[in-house]
Structure formats: structure tokens, C-alpha cells
Amino acid sequence: MTGFVMGWWRMYDRRRFRLAVVDNDQLTLTMLTLLVRRDLPEVDVTWACRRGRDAVARCLSADSRPDVLLVDMSLEGLSGVEVCRQVRAATADVALIGVTSFSLEHYAADALAAGAQCVMDKARVKDVCEAAVALANGRMPRTRYVSELTAAQSHALLAKHEGTGADIDSATRSATAPAAVVSLTEREREVMRLCAQGRSSREIGEMLGVGESSVKTYVMRAAKKLGARNRTQAVAEWLMLQD
Known part of the structure; x- marks a missing residue:
């Protein structure tokens, strides 16, 4: 050898x-x-x-x-x-x-x-x-x-939240979610729900009718409000706050 x-x-x-x-x-x-x-x-x-x-x-x-x-x-x-x-x-x-x-x-x-x-x-x-x-x-x-x-x-x-999406009533979620989640806009929450499903920025943009760059901006803003440094951390924080 x-x-x-x-x-x-x-x-x-x-x-x-x-x-x-x-x-x-x-x-x-x-x-x-x-x-x-x-x-x-x-x-x-x-x-x-x-x-x-x-x-x-x-x-x-x-x-x-x-x-x-x-x-x-x-x-x-x-x-x-x-x-x-x-x-x-x-x-x-x-x-x-x-x-x-x-x-x-x-x-x-x-x-x-x-x-x-x-x-x-x-x-x-x-x-x-x-x-x-x-x-x-x-x-x-x-x-x-x-x-x-x-x-x-x-x-x-991903397994726990597979399928979690926009069918969840946003008003009910906002009423019970922690302050960090409530501080997110409706569109930022929508983007984070789709991120948590593992959707790409391009896929999210197509689903919401916005550009890929806009999706990345929403993710960046949501990450800042959630105290996360990047998208991966933001998704993890978002999912933990849903419990």
C-alpha cells in the first residue's frame, strides 16, 4: 500500500x-x-x-x-x-x-x-x-x-415541521407566539414558515410572487429580529419559538 x-x-x-x-x-x-x-x-x-x-x-x-x-x-x-x-x-x-x-x-x-x-x-x-x-x-x-x-x-x-405552512391561521399564531415572532411582519413570518420547510429562495419567490432578492431581504430582516446570524440559525430559532 x-x-x-x-x-x-x-x-x-x-x-x-x-x-x-x-x-x-x-x-x-x-x-x-x-x-x-x-x-x-x-x-x-x-x-x-x-x-x-x-x-x-x-x-x-x-x-x-x-x-x-x-x-x-x-x-x-x-x-x-x-x-x-x-x-x-x-x-x-x-x-x-x-x-x-x-x-x-x-x-x-x-x-x-x-x-x-x-x-x-x-x-x-x-x-x-x-x-x-x-x-x-x-x-x-x-x-x-x-x-x-x-x-x-x-x-x-425538518421532520417535525414538514408540511407546516400558510394554512395555519396567522392571527391565532400571532396571538400565542413569543414577542420575537410577533415582531416579524406577516410577510417575514410567511417567508420563515417556507424556509422551515426547506424551500429555496427561488421557490419561495415563485410561491409568493416576489423576486429572489426580496426573499433574501425578508430572511435577513427576520434573522435580525430573531437574534440569528444567518438563515440556518434563523430557521432553527423560528422553529423553536413555534413550540
């Missing part, structure tokens, strides 16, 4: 794990899978697929569930953010790493709020592999866009 492989083996913490990939571009999917297998020779790359719905179905099946899933953020059909939300709402057993060739900043807030542990540059395969090893062994990855919540915490929040 070479020194390179021995170095990676030390990172495994002597635990082999299963990894899967979903990316809508066939060439990228093939290359990413090959590079992961090269850099993590002891990891079992169990499957790779191009459709978000297929990835969710495989993650929810005990027979095909991986320990780590690399999720392309710009999937067609079911988006990468929605894949993260559906998987995380159903289970905490799959570590989710969002990957993209585009701006990390564009996807990070939505993906982390939807239950991803981190969002990374798809081209930095070695860094992605290091993050996968860390998450598979219960450690936080060393990367810029990383969630402040564990997979179990994100799962608990």
Missing part, C-alpha cells in the same frame, strides 16, 4: 463507508465518480444517478442508502436543494454535501437550511473527499460553507 493510500486510510478512522453521487450531467457524473474512487480507494461508491427523484428514492431505501451523498445543486427537475430537504426530512443517516460549479454563495444558505452539512466547489474533489471522510466519521468538515446544525438536529427540525 502506498504512502498516499496510507494517508487516506488514517483519515478513514478505520471505518469504511458508502458514498453516492447525483449529478445531471453524465460526463461530470462519470468524472466525479472516477475521481472519488481514485482519491478514496477504500470507500464503496455504491451508485451514481442523474435524477434527483432517483437519488431521494435510493436514500430512503435501506438497501441502497449511502452514508454520504454528493448532491449537484443545479439538478434539473427536482433541485439539489429539494433533494437535500426531502432526504433530511426523512432521515439523519445520510450526510449531505452540496456540490456545484457555480457560485457557492448562491446556493449555500438554501442548501444548509434544507439540511445539507456543507456546500463545496465541485472542482475541488480532494476537499470534497476530505469532507466526506470527516462527516462519515462524525467530524465537522473544514470548509467555508458548513452548517451549524448536526444532521440529527436538522432532521428533527
Whole structure:
């Protein structure tokens, strides 16, 4: 065994794990899978697929569930953010790493709020592999866009509030909610309810008939009123205040 492989083996913490990939571009999917297998020779790359719905179905099946899933953020059909939300709402057993060739900043807030542990540059395969090893062994990855919540915490929040939405009478909620929630405007509360469902800023904008930038402004204002530093914290604070 070479020194390179021995170095990676030390990172495994002597635990082999299963990894899967979903990316809508066939060439990228093939290359990413090959590079992961090269850099993590002891990891079992169990499957790779191009459709978000297929990835969710495989993650929810005990027979095909991986320990780590690399999720392309710009999937067609079911988006990468929605894949993260559906998987995380159903289970905490799959570590989710969002990957993209585009701006990390564009996807990070939505993906982390939807239950991803981190969002990374798809081209930095070695860094992605290091993050996968860390998450598979219960450690936080060393990367810029990383969630402040564990997979179990994100799962608990999303599973508990899956389906919570605008059908709840806002006047009744306002009468019983803590002061921090009451201080939010009706539109800010509406946006936070949708954020808590793991909806992306684009999806929320389409649902409410406003621009994506407006949604981000509402989230920023709500976060400030809730004493949160970012969207992920704001969602967590919002959900805790609903109890």
C-alpha cells in the first residue's frame, strides 16, 4: 500500500463507508465518480444517478442508502436543494454535501437550511473527499460553507415541521407566539414558515410572487429580529419559538 493510500486510510478512522453521487450531467457524473474512487480507494461508491427523484428514492431505501451523498445543486427537475430537504426530512443517516460549479454563495444558505452539512466547489474533489471522510466519521468538515446544525438536529427540525405552512391561521399564531415572532411582519413570518420547510429562495419567490432578492431581504430582516446570524440559525430559532 502506498504512502498516499496510507494517508487516506488514517483519515478513514478505520471505518469504511458508502458514498453516492447525483449529478445531471453524465460526463461530470462519470468524472466525479472516477475521481472519488481514485482519491478514496477504500470507500464503496455504491451508485451514481442523474435524477434527483432517483437519488431521494435510493436514500430512503435501506438497501441502497449511502452514508454520504454528493448532491449537484443545479439538478434539473427536482433541485439539489429539494433533494437535500426531502432526504433530511426523512432521515439523519445520510450526510449531505452540496456540490456545484457555480457560485457557492448562491446556493449555500438554501442548501444548509434544507439540511445539507456543507456546500463545496465541485472542482475541488480532494476537499470534497476530505469532507466526506470527516462527516462519515462524525467530524465537522473544514470548509467555508458548513452548517451549524448536526444532521440529527436538522432532521428533527425538518421532520417535525414538514408540511407546516400558510394554512395555519396567522392571527391565532400571532396571538400565542413569543414577542420575537410577533415582531416579524406577516410577510417575514410567511417567508420563515417556507424556509422551515426547506424551500429555496427561488421557490419561495415563485410561491409568493416576489423576486429572489426580496426573499433574501425578508430572511435577513427576520434573522435580525430573531437574534440569528444567518438563515440556518434563523430557521432553527423560528422553529423553536413555534413550540
